[in-house]
Amino acid sequence: MTISPPAMPVPVCAVPAPARPRTKPAEVRLDELMAAAERLFLDKGVEATTVSDITALAGVAKGTFYHYFPSKHEMLAALATRYTSHFLASLEASVDRCLPHDWEGRLRAWVQANVATYLRTWRLHDIVYTSHRRSVGTEAEDNPDKNAILVHLGAILAGGAAAGAWPLPQPRLAALMIYSAVHGVTDDAIAAQLQDSSAFAADVADACLRMLGR
Structure with missing residues (x-):
């Protein structure tokens, strides 16, 4: 009887870990x-x-x-766009928590989130927006950051008007008035060093809804 030699074990090669990228x-x-x-x-x-x-x-x-x-000036402009993007995301997140056809609730959420976010970030706002920019031509070209906020507010106002939640003969005028009012009264709250914004934000929302006849 012939005895075969034992089989030699097959070496197992280690699989190299995937190389990590050297740069982010x-x-x-x-x-x-x-x-x-x-x-x-x-x-x-x-x-x-x-x-x-x-x-x-x-x-x-x-x-x-x-x-x-190219310089700090261009970085400051990019930071302004970044600030507005984060600000708008905060507004959208608050509004999106309301039911799609709850127009009063959506406007109230927009106003209250605007007040709270501005109070929390006003120091950065004042750094990236060192001067008020007035629109000379189309606002999308001359002040795209402000226009992005106005477009979001305008969509809420137009949706509410179409649903009969409030009369709105001049949507653009109403959006500008609410936008300016919210930021104006929040500037006053900043100067007064307001600590708790909850009740204040609710009062501002009530005032804005009264402007629309609610």
Whole structure:
């Protein structure tokens, strides 16, 4: 009887782990760069903050800054757009928690979220918007950030008017009046150093609804 030699074990090769990317995606690096600038502008002011300060806090080379922005001025403009995007997202999230056809509730949510968000972020607002910009031509071209907020408010007002929730012969005028009123009274609350905005925001919403005959 012939005995076969034992089979040799087949070596198992280790599977190499996938290589990690050495650099962060461009959008992540840009977001970190802008977050660093925002923090420094709030802490030190725009003029006192240097490009070197920003890149040091973000942990990137100075050339990375200039890859995205020619100067601090252009970064400030980008931060303004970023601020409005976050502001609008806060409004949309609050409004979307209401039922689609609850127009009074949706307008109330818009106003109250606007007051609360502005009170929470006014220091950054004043940094990125150092002067009031008046629309000379079409607002979409001359003041796109303000226009984005007005479009959102206008859609609520137009939807409510179409559903018979309130009369609205001049939608654009009503949107401008509510927008200006909300920001004006919130500026007053900021000057008074208001701590709790809940009751104040509800009162502002009531006043806006009275403007519409509710």
